[in-house]
Amino acid sequence: MTSPPLRFQVNGHPQHLANVPDSERLLDTLRWRLGLKGTKEGCRTGDCGACTVLVDDRTTLSCLTLTHEVDGAKLTTIETGPEDLVVTRVRAAFDRAGALQCGYCTPGFVMALAGLLKERGTAAAREELLDGLGGNLCRCTGYAAIVRAVDELRTEGP
Amino acid sequence: MSGAVRPDAVVKLAGTAVYGMDLDVPGMLWAALVPAPIAHGRIVSVDLRAARALPGVTVIGADDLARLLGPGERDAERPLFPHEEIVYRNQPIAAVAAPSEAEARAAVALVRVEVDPLPIVADLETRFPEWPGSEADAAPEIAAHVRARHGDVEAEFRGADRVVRETYRTASVHQVALEPHACVAEIRGDVWYVRTSTQSPFGVREDTASLLGIPETSIVVDGTWVGGGFGGKGSSFLEPYALLLARATGRPVRLALGYRDEFRLGRTTLPAVIRMETAVKDGRIRARRVRLLLDVGTSLPGRDFATGYSIGFLLGPYRTEAFEVEGYAVRTHKPPFGPHRAPFAPQCAFAVESHLDHVARELNLDPEEFRASHLWREGDTTPLGQPVGPFGIFAAFERARATARAWRAESPPGHGVGVACGFWSTSTGAGGEVRLRLSGDRLVVHEGSREIGSGSVLGGLTAVACRVTGLPRERVAIEYSDTSKAPFDSGVFGSRTLGALGHAVEEAAVALRRTLAERLGARGQADLSVDRGEIFAEAGGHRASVGSLVTAEERTAGGILAEGRHFASPRAIDESRVLQGSFYAYTDFTGGAHVAEVSVDPATGAVRVERYAAFHDAGVVVDPGAAQAQVEGGVAMGLGAALTEEAIWSEDGRLENAGLLDYRIPTLGEIPPMTVEFLEGFAGAGPFGAKGLGEPPIVPVPATVAIAVREACGAHATELPLSAERVARALKLL
Known part of the structure; x- marks a missing residue:
């Protein structure tokens, strides 16, 4: 089953996709149709958070989202350029804090944190941000350096 | 972006680092493994006809190996597909390649397997409700039996003020690297070429050669970025299947596990029972008896090192006058035990x-x-x-x-x-080699293991090169290449990279400084420094730019070369204390x-x-x-x-x-x-x-x-x- 063509934006670029099956997941569209492999495939069941992207600035698990659901939306992925100031700030904080090791969970963490900051503003409480990252799994860092990156972001101010 | 703390932060935060799961080759097919429906049984028939009838689908099973591989010497104990007996649930019994993932899945569902069930050994203690005695050595479930002792254990136990006996039980735990196992294989002329997410490209080459029965020199393994290893990506796993399908189809083939199969097929730590007995006199431990019953799944004899190696850790790091240690590795109908x-x-x-x-x-x-x-x-x-x-x-x-x-x-x-x-x-682990190349503006460390996230390659080896030469970090680059070009290294496991490969870097860097001193007409070792973007060498009162010390031949080879090697230094135990099996x-x-x-x-x-x-x-x-x-x-x-x-x-x-x-x-x-x-x-x-x-x-x-x-x-x-x-x-x- 396929529906009418889809139009949405990814990182500011318009996409126009025809013949996307109704059952196709956004994760697979991004990775295999659009070649945006920065969004990572982990569990495909919504448990690990590695596939997190922003849909109209809201944190979204792309493995549990059908591509047809994002028709007309603006998507942001880890490949976004410096024009996304919030993602840029989160990336810089992860860099300075060394908040990654193997890097496989990193795109999901960066997008989840950027989504939280966009949704709740830079004055969001520390606990609010840390709670908001509870759905993203990391096996390498023990989260310690990721927490330091969150603290960096908060102390540097808006 | 800067790579302020980690040099790999730049690509990993931009989403441009390519992991095994991300490999995408034009024209590639998608593969899947056909899982055994039960944990133990005798194969009556494997019917691949319906799956093979699907358009664009290739299916291979046990009967195709000889045709695809020729007459080589294959690891008989580890057949890629079982001919007669299934020994764990979801064991691959055939493999398919199709134009898409959905078509591959559909083909898997059409494979008909008929199996006569056999009794399942699922659990250690069901099989051995009593501790196994020496008669158990003949039991088919015993994969290994190791024993060591020292001192008069019985006398110490008899003379003790107090003897304390306990039993501990430990669980099966999984590595849970977030990136599932994934690789893409291609046949390039005579070369079996595979790109894979691995802790050890050279280990995969060696193991794949033995599983397929083809020479190592025919196989080239190229590592990708690795989304977590923790021991689970140390030897070959999916690569032989992907290579066989590439051979059968003439196309590049991607084989990746879904996360459920990551758990079901993963080789990891399995359950164990540990018995501890301690004899104490006057507040001192006089003797200990330690016994281990370890589930090793379908590990083969000699391929499970836990009973001979890890069992030693049940005695340390405490002083013991007399001891007896005994371990049984018990085969059950689970995937093989693997390092975690x-x-x-x-x-x-x-x-x-x-x-x-x-x-x-x-x-x-x-x-x-x-x-x-x-x-x-x-x-x-x-x-x-x-x-x-x-x-x-x-x-x-x-x-x-x-x-x-x-x-x-x-x-x-x-x-x-x-x-x-x-x-x-x-x-621990076998040796490793590195090559250094010093040009006028940078030092390149050429080696054969990929960074898996711990920082031991990109951070650790760089730190060693900087510390020996005095060059700043931005002047030192790590260059990784595939197994056809890189110096040998046994891989990133056993906490060995810094100790072993780092040692090779140290040796090579010292040799490099010696070469530079000789070229300056001095003895000893030259000091390196950076001056207005150029690297200078200084020794015995002489100073010259590295660029001016490079010969014309070296310039075409990328700079002054130096090599370093590490071999594990042999250490010994007292073998007279070993009664059975191997201890390390x-x-x-x-x-x-x-x-x-x-x-x-x-x-x-x-x-x-x-x-x-x-x-x-x-x-x-x-x-x-x-x-x-x-x-x-x-x-x-x-x-x-x-x-x-x-x-x-x-x-x-x-x-x-x-x-x-x-x-x-x-x-x-x-x-x-x-x-x-x-x-x-x-x-x-x-x-x-x-x-x-x-x-x-x-x-x-x-x-x-x-x-x-x-x-x-x-x-x-x-x-x-x-x-x-x-x-x-x-x-x-x-």
Whole structure:
């Protein structure tokens, strides 16, 4: 089953996709149709958070989202350029804090944190941000350096 | 973006790092494995016809191997597809390649397998309700039997004031690297070429050659970025299947596991039963009997090293006059046992530390003082007669005890503070080589292992090169290439990269400085410095730009060359103490002592870790940021093994919780605040006295948490993990 063509934006670029099956997941569209492999495939069941992207600035698990659901939306992925100031700030904080090791969970963490900051503003409480990252799994860092990156972001101010 | 702390941060934060899962080659097919429907049975028929009838689909099974591979010498004990007998559930019995993932799945569903069921050995204790005796050696389930002893054990037990006997049980735990196993294979002329997410490109080459029965020289393995290894990506797994399908189809083939299969097929730590007996006289341990029954799944004899290697950790790091140690590796109908960060050592430490803590309590002795008075010091010998090398375990334990005292003074009722040690040997494994190339503006380290995230390649090797040459980090580049071009390295495992490959870098860099001094007409070694973007060498009062010292031939080869090699230095045990099987010597003595403060919910038994401190001997710390990160990550993984992680196998050999929802690893909110401290002054065999650090931090964690739980509520839990249910049972709440 396929529906009418889809139009949405990814990182500011318009996409126009025809013949996307109704059952196709956004994760697979991004990775295999659009070649945006920065969004990572982990569990495909919504448990690990590695596939997190922003849909109209809201944190979204792309493995549990059908591509047809994002028709007309603006998507942001880890490949976004410096024009996304919030993602840029989160990336810089992860860099300075060394908040990654193997890097496989990193795109999901960066997008989840950027989504939280966009949704709740830079004055969001520390606990609010840390709670908001509870759905993203990391096996390498023990989260310690990721927490330091969150603290960096908060102390540097808006 | 800068790569301020980690050089790989730039690509990993931009989303441009290509992992095994991301490989995408034009024209590639999607592969899938056909799973065995039951855990044990005799194959009556495998009917591939319906699957083969699908358009664009290729299916291969046991009968196709000879046609695809020719007459080579294949590993007969590990057939890629079983001909007659299925030995674990989901064992691959055929493989398919199709134009899309959906078509591959559809083809798998059409394969008809008829199997006559055979009895399943699912569990250690069902098979051996009584401890196996020597008659068990003949049983088909016994994959290995090892035994060692020293001293008059029986006399010491007879003469003891007190003998304490306990049984511990440990769970099957999974590595849970977030990236599933994935590779893309192609046949390029005569070359079997595979790109894969691996801890060891050369290990995959060797293992694939033996599985396929083709020469290593025909195989080229190229590593990708690795989304977590932890031991699970150390040898070949999917690569032979992908290569066979590439051969059968003439197309590139992608084979990746879904996460459920990651759990179901993963080779990892399986359950064990550990019996500890300790004879004490006048407050001193006189003798110990330690026995291990270890589930090794479908591991083959000689391929499971846990019974011969890890079992040694059940005796250390404590002085023992007389001992007897015995281990059985028991074959069950599960996938083979495989390495998981410090394989089986956290389980050993859990049993050793909990037991010695318990012995002291039974004798009304201070448990920490009791352990401290028996801890190894340099100059002691291990039970198997090897001298204990420089080892900061006692110093770490003293720091941990001091911390525990301070925490106890301020901890509220219902909290408990525990201390435990963990001992491991690092820098093990075979050799490695590197090539250095110095040009006028940079030093390139050419090597054959990919960075897996620990920082040991990009951070550690760079730090060694900088420390020897004096060059700043931005002048040193790591160059990785595939197995056809790179110098040999056995891989990133066993906490060996810094100790072994780092040692090769040190040797090569020293040789390079010597060459430069000779060219300057001086003796000794040249010092390097950077001046206005150019590298200069200085020795014996002479100074010249490196560019001017490079010969014309060297310029075309990229600069002045130097090579370095590391071979593991042989160390010996006293073989007269070994009665049966193989035991191994330790390389570097590494480890540390940890402190945990926990609270226990008195109604449910749920444990929460409130704060944590880790004290480690890592020899000379070469890269402090990476060292701290290894401890933080290792402790978190250990907390999972301590509290929640348990792969549950059913009676019919099925993995009941094959997914991240039901197999729970720690999330961000479950990790306590943590302090990390290194005790220096205990030099290892690595460069400048460094020791490996990838594995040791996980080792003491389950023991530390278990002892803290006992302090908090009196529950003496002898099974891992310490789930709320187990703690509640120990408290007789259930």
